[in-house]
Structures are given as structure tokens and as C-alpha cells.
Amino acid sequence: MNDRHVVPIADIARFENGEIDPDEFDHASHVYMAFAMTQAYSFDESLTRYSRGLRKLCAKAGKPGKFNMTITVAFLAAVGERGANAGTKVAWSDFALANSDLFDRQFLSRWYTADVLRSALARETFVLPKTPAPNPGVARRIAK
Numbered sequence: 001m002n003d004r005h006v007v008p009i010a011d012i013a014r015f016e017n018g019e020i021d022p023d024e025f026d027h028a029s030h031v032y033m034a035f036a037m038t039q040a041y042s043f044d045e046s047l048t049r050y051s052r053g054l055r056k057l058c059a060k061a062g063k064p065g066k067f068n069m070t071i072t073v074a075f076l077a078a079v080g081e082r083g084a085n086a087g088t089k090v091a092w093s094d095f096a097l098a099n100s101d102l103f104d105r106q107f108l109s110r111w112y113t114a115d116v117l118r119s120a121l122a123r124e125t126f127v128l129p130k131t132p133a134p135n136p137g138v139a140r141r142i143a144k
Helices: 009-016 027-040 043-060 069-086 092-098 114-118 120-124 136-143
Strands: none
Touching: 009 027, 009 043, 027 043, 027 069, 027 092, 043 069, 069 092, 069 114, 069 120, 114 120
């Protein structure tokens, strides 16, 4: 955990402990919890904790097969990047206002087709977007 941001630790604990009612955990709640996690922890720890919490939520709702690793990773990465770019001690209300596109359930359609996101593969593992790099030469230099 870091001290950089003010985070709702009690909300994170409720999420991680499976104390959230699945019927009350809508898309906005996903955005909120992704924000809280990425503000409180490193990305890799956020991913582990967020994934575990979502799996518990799906199981509690009686839909363990609903968890989708691709959506989870891609969405958490988008929220984490936006939060990191916002700077230190960003308030949830400010973040939400500045990033209203994250509340659109079709947010990931910029990078993924519905068929890919519905696939068994996307549920089991992270599927890279099929969008080509804007400048392949840059990608090659980074890979070296």
C-alpha cells in the first residue's frame, strides 16, 4: 500500500471480503472499485485483488463463469493509467467527472469486438487487442 492517495480502505475491504451484494454492484461500482484499487496498490497487486474480488462476486451471484479476464485486465489498466496521469491525491469525484467515458459499458469496444469479449478465451486469459501499433518501428525499438 502507498500513501500517495486518499483511498476508501473500508470499501476495498468489503469488496475483497465478498461483503458486497452482487445485485448492487453495477458498472459504476466496477469503475469506483477499480479506481480505489489502483490508487491504493501497484497495478499488479490491484489486478490480483480486483480479479479475486470479482470472482467472489460472480460466485456469490451464482454466475462463476461470468468473470472475464480480458475485460478485467483491459479495464483496470485504463483506470490505472488515467489515475496515474491525474496525479497524487486525486478525489474519486474529480476522477469520475474527468473520465466519464469509463462509465460507458461499451468503453472497450474501441479495442475489442463483442465476439472477442464474449469468447471463452477472453474469459480465461487476457487477449491482446488486435489493433495494430500506430508506428510499428516504435514497438520494435521498445522490444529490444
